[in-house]
Amino acid sequence: MFRCSVRLIKGLTQITWLREQPVLPNLLYRRSVPAAYLPSRALRVTWPCAEEVKDFSLPNPSWSQNMRNLYNKYMELSQQGSWIRLPSYNVTATHLIGKAEQCPDSAKPQVTTRLFTRNLDVEGLGFEYVMFYNQAELRTVGIFQAGPYLEGPIGLTHGGAIATIVDTTSGACAICTLGKVKTANLNINYRSPITLGSTVEVQCRVDKIEGRKIFMSTEIRSADSQVLHIEATALFIQMKMSE
Numbered sequence: 001m002f003r004c005s006v007r008l009i010k011g012l013t014q015i016t017w018l019r020e021q022p023v024l025p026n027l028l029y030r031r032s033v034p035a036a037y038l039p040s041r042a043l044r045v046t047w048p049c050a051e052e053v054k055d056f057s058l059p060n061p062s063w064s065q066n067m068r069n070l071y072n073k074y075m076e077l078s079q080q081g082s083w084i085r086l087p088s089y090n091v092t093a094t095h096l097i098g099k100a101e102q103c104p105d106s107a108k109p110q111v112t113t114r115l116f117t118r119n120l121d122v123e124g125l126g127f128e129y130v131m132f133y134n135q136a137e138l139r140t141v142g143i144f145q146a147g148p149y150l151e152g153p154i155g156l157t158h159g160g161a162i163a164t165i166v167d168t169t170s171g172a173c174a175i176c177t178l179g180k181v182k183t184a185n186l187n188i189n190y191r192s193p194i195t196l197g198s199t200v201e202v203q204c205r206v207d208k209i210e211g212r213k214i215f216m217s218t219e220i221r222s223a224d225s226q227v228l229h230i231e232a233t234a235l236f237i238q239m240k241m242s243e
């Protein structure tokens, strides 16, 4: 599936054409697990292909009412077909292999890495978020609730944690649009602080695509849209076929 996605993507520069491409093959393309991500023998973490693999972008008891309201809004839009909820796991390789696919025996040793934004075992302490992708408009929306372990200034969210959410939400949009990418550049204007525990809406869109470069812009606003917290731009580079 990965080779197929790469073939489809190769040489494409027209946004209009990209709008017609399927989302999930880009997100869930299959590839072998790189040696660098395979485990040391000292640590043991459950392999993500286990049946009970958890999707972290579903509601949990730590979610605020604002978070639930925004989630319900985009779930309703998803049912109408314009948006798709992006599943989220705590090991990056799970996204690459896909939940439904069988683990190759060679990849079964226990993975020791965790996705940075999903590295806490207790719900609500760190990053609580869910992302939706709109394929027709090449946009993602992230609904983000900042937990108490993301503190920077007293009672406020750390700027690095905010940068992480910008990178993650705009990166997810770039991946859904072009396939595997890396962040090359991230610029953030912090307009007003995000209080710990509050819920905000992260709006990302593709500005343009030039060859392997995809330019994104992001705004973070309060749940009621009244307060502008962040304005950001990012550049992602599509990975080469050999990577």
Ligand SMILES: CCCCCCCCCC(=O)SCCNC(=O)CCNC(=O)[C@H](O)C(C)(C)COP(=O)(O)OP(=O)(O)OC[C@H]1O[C@@H](n2cnc3c(N)ncnc32)[C@H](O)[C@@H]1OP(=O)(O)O
Binding pocket: 092, 095, 167, 168, 169, 171, 172, 175, 181, 182, 183, 184, 185, 211, 212, 213, 235, 237, 238, 239, 240
């Ligand atoms: C599973 C769920 C995940 C959710 C999403 C998470 C997203 C998170 C993504 C990340 O955080 S990635 C980790 C942080 N990023 C890195 O570690 C990247 C480190 N840098 C690199 O690996 C390389 O520099 C990079 C891949 C970005 C580019 O190297 P390449 O060899 O592939 O590209 P090349 O140097 O050939 O440049 C290709 C084009 O991009 C341009 N370019 C590259 N870096 C640039 C830069 N920094 N600024 C502006 N332009 C840049 C370059 O000029 C050129 O333009 P032209 O095609 O017009 O000539």
